[in-house]
Amino acid sequence: MMGAPLLEVRNLESFYGPIMAIRGVSLSVEEGQIVTVLGANGAGKSTLLKTISGIMDPEKGSVSFDGAEIQGEEPHRIVSRGIVHVPEGREVFPLLSVDENLSLGAYTRKDRSAIERDREMVFEYFPILAERRHQEAGTLSGGQQQMLAIGRGLMLRPRIMLLDEPSLGLSPLLVQEIFAILGRLNREEGVTMMLVEQNARIALELAHVGYVMEIGRIVMNGDADRLMQSEDIKAFYLGQQEAGQRSEKRWKRKKTWR
Amino acid sequence: MDGVQLLVSGLANGCVYGLIALGFVLIYKATEAVNFAQGDFMMLGAFVTLGLTNAEYLHLPFWIAAPLAILIMAFFGYLLDLLILRHLFGQSQTAVVILTIALGFVIRFVAGVIWGHEPQTLESPLAFGDVSLGGVVLGMADVAVIVVTVLLTWSLYQFFQRTKLGLAMQAASQNQMAAYFMGIPVKRVQGLIWGLSGATAAVAGILFASKGAIDPNAGLLGIKAFAAAVIGGFGSLPGALAGGLIVGVIEPFAARYLAAGYSQIAPYALLLAVLVFRPHGLFSQVRTKKV
Numbered sequence: 001m002m003g004a005p006l007l008e009v010r011n012l013e014s015f016y017g018p019i020m021a022i023r024g025v026s027l028s029v030e031e032g033q034i035v036t037v038l039g040a041n042g043a044g045k046s047t048l049l050k051t052i053s054g055i056m057d058p059e060k061g062s063v064s065f066d067g068a069e070i071q072g073e074e075p076h077r078i079v080s081r082g083i084v085h086v087p088e089g090r091e092v093f094p095l096l097s098v099d100e101n102l103s104l105g106a107y108t109r110k111d112r113s114a115i116e117r118d119r120e121m122v123f124e125y126f127p128i129l130a131e132r133r134h135q136e137a138g139t140l141s142g143g144q145q146q147m148l149a150i151g152r153g154l155m156l157r158p159r160i161m162l163l164d165e166p167s168l169g170l171s172p173l174l175v176q177e178i179f180a181i182l183g184r185l186n187r188e189e190g191v192t193m194m195l196v197e198q199n200a201r202i203a204l205e206l207a208h209v210g211y212v213m214e215i216g217r218i219v220m221n222g223d224a225d226r227l228m229q230s231e232d233i234k235a236f237y238l239g240q241q242e243a244g245q246r247s248e249k250r251w252k253r254k255k256t257w258r
Numbered sequence: 259m260d261g262v263q264l265l266v267s268g269l270a271n272g273c274v275y276g277l278i279a280l281g282f283v284l285i286y287k288a289t290e291a292v293n294f295a296q297g298d299f300m301m302l303g304a305f306v307t308l309g310l311t312n313a314e315y316l317h318l319p320f321w322i323a324a325p326l327a328i329l330i331m332a333f334f335g336y337l338l339d340l341l342i343l344r345h346l347f348g349q350s351q352t353a354v355v356i357l358t359i360a361l362g363f364v365i366r367f368v369a370g371v372i373w374g375h376e377p378q379t380l381e382s383p384l385a386f387g388d389v390s391l392g393g394v395v396l397g398m399a400d401v402a403v404i405v406v407t408v409l410l411t412w413s414l415y416q417f418f419q420r421t422k423l424g425l426a427m428q429a430a431s432q433n434q435m436a437a438y439f440m441g442i443p444v445k446r447v448q449g450l451i452w453g454l455s456g457a458t459a460a461v462a463g464i465l466f467a468s469k470g471a472i473d474p475n476a477g478l479l480g481i482k483a484f485a486a487a488v489i490g491g492f493g494s495l496p497g498a499l500a501g502g503l504i505v506g507v508i509e510p511f512a513a514r515y516l517a518a519g520y521s522q523i524a525p526y527a528l529l530l531a532v533l534v535f536r537p538h539g540l541f542s543q544v545r546t547k548k549v
Binding site: 053074075076078079084085086096100104152156 | 425436442443
């Protein structure tokens, strides 16, 4: 982990309609890392990802990827740089088969034989997709659709994967399973990830570095292990009661960053 | 025997409706707007072919004029999207609908100015004589229409299933946001779909003009094609074609066996029945999103 970070966001400001959803966010992701951005509903996490992947244009600030400034570029240009966005809520192509969904993940690639190898790799990590490869994606269960969305993202052979709440609406068991696979993908295939989550515990267990976002700002950041030990994170994101001698009530506590 | 003849001429009419309905559905699936000028696209395609091939105009051989007209109409559709419709991106669907209705008026007017308002006949080699099959006399034009429609449908199907662009078009129409995330240039793909629907309309126009005279108001039969698209299910390509065939077949039989006043409303009566009993159409592809 040397040299310039793979992805660097500087003082990004972005509007969601009339609302300023991101108010000056800076963060960086090193190659090979998993970086997680935690935050509640409406903190601006999804807007941050959409601004990076070019679906939304920033008002101010810069996004640089691999040394080049990419903010405001057309989404398909950004995808062909190797940035893939796995959207929230498992946005698959419902009437296309699993196989066709995967092929579309490699839409910007031309190297056919390598694409087929990557398809096999996706099937290795998600065997259920191999079983269902000719089935329409809309008929898969929620968890399988999430796996398909991740697999489809992998088909780009991305340099970085932006994951928007992969745990959303899944059973705890499935969340465990999917996060275990994400961890393996990072270790075995070296996939760099930026992971946006509300489920702080599982995200911090997986990630190397974490950022905490509240109403459009980064309020805290650091190594995932350190964040996990932080009293604020424990109280507000992990929901642990401290057994302190004064045993303050949770609602009495003030966040130290306010 | 009589029945077979009615059926074939009904099917031939139905193919034309079906091809126009196909255009409706292509645009609707891609952009979620209805192109009410689709019938006028068909009329324009017919007149462009006529202008290229008839003796009093350019007098090109038909087999050059027809592909050329299809290309011109494809280009017309693409340009229309590029120059006008793309700028309505983000506006309400109503804006697009009103715009296409107005566009229909403009196309009708312009065609009238260029080619006159009198009915004219396309000098088409598809339109010669009758064929007789085992005692049944069929119009050559009707047979040609059916054959061409089957071929076109088959190639469209192959295009959507087998090519990367076809797959991307399906993807962009099923989930636009996700298509962006895959790196599909969605706006350009939508422009190409407008081009494709222009080309389909041109084929429909050539076939329609091979069956009889055309005038600038011929595009109004787009309304029947619209009914066909709704009957078939507005999101389904095979449904559009089937809806066209159903409407086409009902017409001659209703004209034959029902009293004069009722036959004309038969397709719309069916439309109402479908809307009441199967509101998504007969062949709809509806898949609700899992949460």
